[in-house]
C-alpha cells in the first residue's frame with residue numbers, strides 16, 4: 558500500500574495514544590505464566606502484540622479478547638509443548654522474551670518470524686540463556702531465527718550485559734523465574750524497565766539497585782488486573798508533528814512518561830520545544846501524564862550513547878525533528894539502530910537526503926543539518942513501521958507530495974496512524 562501525503566497548514570486536536578506495545582507484550586506473557594485469571598484493560602491490538610497473543614494460544618493458554626482481554630494463566634509449568642512452529646511475525650520483543658520463557662519450560666519449541674525478524678541478531682539472548690542451562694540452537698551458528706529451544710532445569714546466573722537492551726534483560730529475568738536461586742542482570746546503561754516494574758505486582762521477588770536487577774526463581778506468579786497506559790513511542794510522531802508544523806496545537810492524553818522511555822521528551826525540551834507535562838499520575842505502576850504541545854522553533858543538539866536507550870524507538874522521528882532544527886544535530890552511539898526492524902540509520906539518511914536534507918552517516922549514527930527546506934519524495938520504508946510514520950511526519954513539512962511505500966507497516970504498532978493523521982491535519 559502506498560500513501561501520499563502533502564504539506565500541512567497546521568495540526569490541531571487531542572489524541573489518546575494507542576496502548577503501550579512493550580507493556581502489552583509483558584502483560585500477556587506474565588498473565589499467561591501466572592496462575593489464575595488476569596484481566597488486561599487497554600491492551601494494544603496491533604500486529605506485534607497479536608503475535609504474542611497467538612504464541613501463547615499455541616502454547617495452550619486460553620485468552621479471550623473483548624473490550625478487556627482475559628487470560629486464564631496456566632502457572633509456571635502449565636504451558637504445553639506446541640505442535641507447530643511459533644510465528645513471531647515482525648516482533649523482536651515476542652521472539653526474545655518468549656525465548657526466555659521457553660528456556661524455563663521442559664519441552665521442545667521452534668520460533669520463527671518474517672523476513673525482517675529472521676535477519677535480527679538472537680545470539681544476544683541465546684548466549685546467556687544457554688549459560689542458564691537451556692538447550693538452544695539457531696541458524697548461522699546460533700545467531701539468527703528460526704530458533705529451536707528445549708528448556709528446563711535452569712540454574713541462576715549473574716550476567717553483565719554487553720549491550721543495553723530491554724529485550725535481552727527481560728528474556729533473562731523471565732528465565733530467572735524458572736531458575737533455582739537468584740538471577741542477576743547488570744546493564745551498561747538503563748533500558749526500559751517495564752518488566753521489573755510489572756513483575757512484583759504478579760507476586761515476583763525483584764530487587765532493583767542502580768543498573769542491577771535481581772529476580773528470585775521458584776515463585777509461582779498470580780493473575781492480576783492491569784491497565785496499559787498510552788504508548789509514548791507512538792505519540793512521539795504526533796508530538797513531533799505539532800512542533801514542526803506552524804500554528805499547531807496538540808494535546809496527548811494519558812501517555813506513559815516512564816523515565817526509561819522519555820529521552821525524546823527531554824531532548825525536545827532541550828531543543829526548545831513548547832511542551833507542557835501535566836496531570837502526572839500512576840497507572841499500574843507506570844507514570845502517565847497529559848502533554849500539551851505547540852509549534853516551536855527548535856535548536857540542534859548533540860546526542861550520545863548514554864541517551865540512546867531512553868529514545869531508541871524515537872530515533873527515526875528524532876531525525877526528522879533534527880532536519881527542522883537550527884544547526885547541526887549529531888547522534889552517536891546508536892549502532893543498535895542498524896539491527897532494528899530495518900537498518901534505521903541507513904533508512905533515515907537515505908530518505909532525508911531524498912527530501913533535500915544534508916545528512917552525514919556514521920557507523921553508529923548520523924548528523925543532520927537544519928533547518929532544511931524539505932521537498933516531497935518517494936520514500937522506501939523497508940517495511941518498517943517507524944520509518945513509515947517518521948517520513949509521514951516529514952511529509953507534513955515538505956513542499957510537494959511525498960509517497961510512503963509499504964505504508965501498511967504502521968499496523969505493527971499503530972493501526973489508526975493514518976486516520977489520526979488525517980483527523981489532526983484536516
Ligand code: S3P
Nearest residue numbers: 579650722723724725748869870
Ligand atoms: C523493547 C525494547 C527495545 C525497543 C523495542 C521494544 C521492549 O529493544 O527497541 O521496540 O519491549 O523490550 P532493545 O531493548 O532490544 O533495544
